[in-house]
Amino acid sequence: MEEAEISNSNCCDEDDGTSQKRNPESCPSCGSRGKKVAAITPRAILVEQAAAKVPDGGCRYCPTPKCPTLYFAGLGWSAMVKDARVRVGAKEEDEPILLCYCFGHTRADVTEQVNRTGGCTIPAEIASLVKCGQCACNVKNPSGTCCLGVVRDEVRRALEEFHRAPRGEGRNPIGPSHLRLALPAGFWAYPWS
Numbered sequence: 001m002e003e004a005e006i007s008n009s010n011c012c013d014e015d016d017g018t019s020q021k022r023n024p025e026s027c028p029s030c031g032s033r034g035k036k037v038a039a040i041t042p043r044a045i046l047v048e049q050a051a052a053k054v055p056d057g058g059c060r061y062c063p064t065p066k067c068p069t070l071y072f073a074g075l076g077w078s079a080m081v082k083d084a085r086v087r088v089g090a091k092e093e094d095e096p097i098l099l100c101y102c103f104g105h106t107r108a109d110v111t112e113q114v115n116r117t118g119g120c121t122i123p124a125e126i127a128s129l130v131k132c133g134q135c136a137c138n139v140k141n142p143s144g145t146c147c148l149g150v151v152r153d154e155v156r157r158a159l160e161e162f163h164r165a166p167r168g169e170g171r172n173p174i175g176p177s178h179l180r181l182a183l184p185a186g187f188w189a190y191p192w193s
């Protein structure tokens, strides 16, 4: 009797739609909760055939890097990364990894500028263009939102790597070049003690 109950309960768990895997707000591939996006975003990002099936009420965007699902809605509809017309930076491991879809900044651009100057002006440039109304994140960025958060995270990552890396070969020997220019000649040799 007890055994039968256990067996029934296991069987029902598979299909009752309440398990984490089948939560309509979770990605069918990776279980990420995803982020709500209006229908205009996947319709602009996906190839025609997939775009035509986007639900009117919008869907969710899966941000998980290696997950093959790009958008999903409820338990029925989903679209894959391979259905996108554009390269989805968040899902790529090899450059070019686009961070800013409106103005074309890549992860490599951020890393290069940080390694060359010890800083990065890209977030400020983007912010200024956004202020002028020159962005179109809802139809250009697969996530449907402004890229600034992602770009700032990348700048932070690049700066951490820059400051952690040993000085020497291929590196500025004493620090960021703008800092060097701002300091008087002979600064580093001055006998402070």
Ligand SMILES: [Zn+2]
Binding pocket: 027, 028, 029, 030, 031, 032, 062, 063, 064, 067, 068, 069
């Ligand atoms: Zn996913």
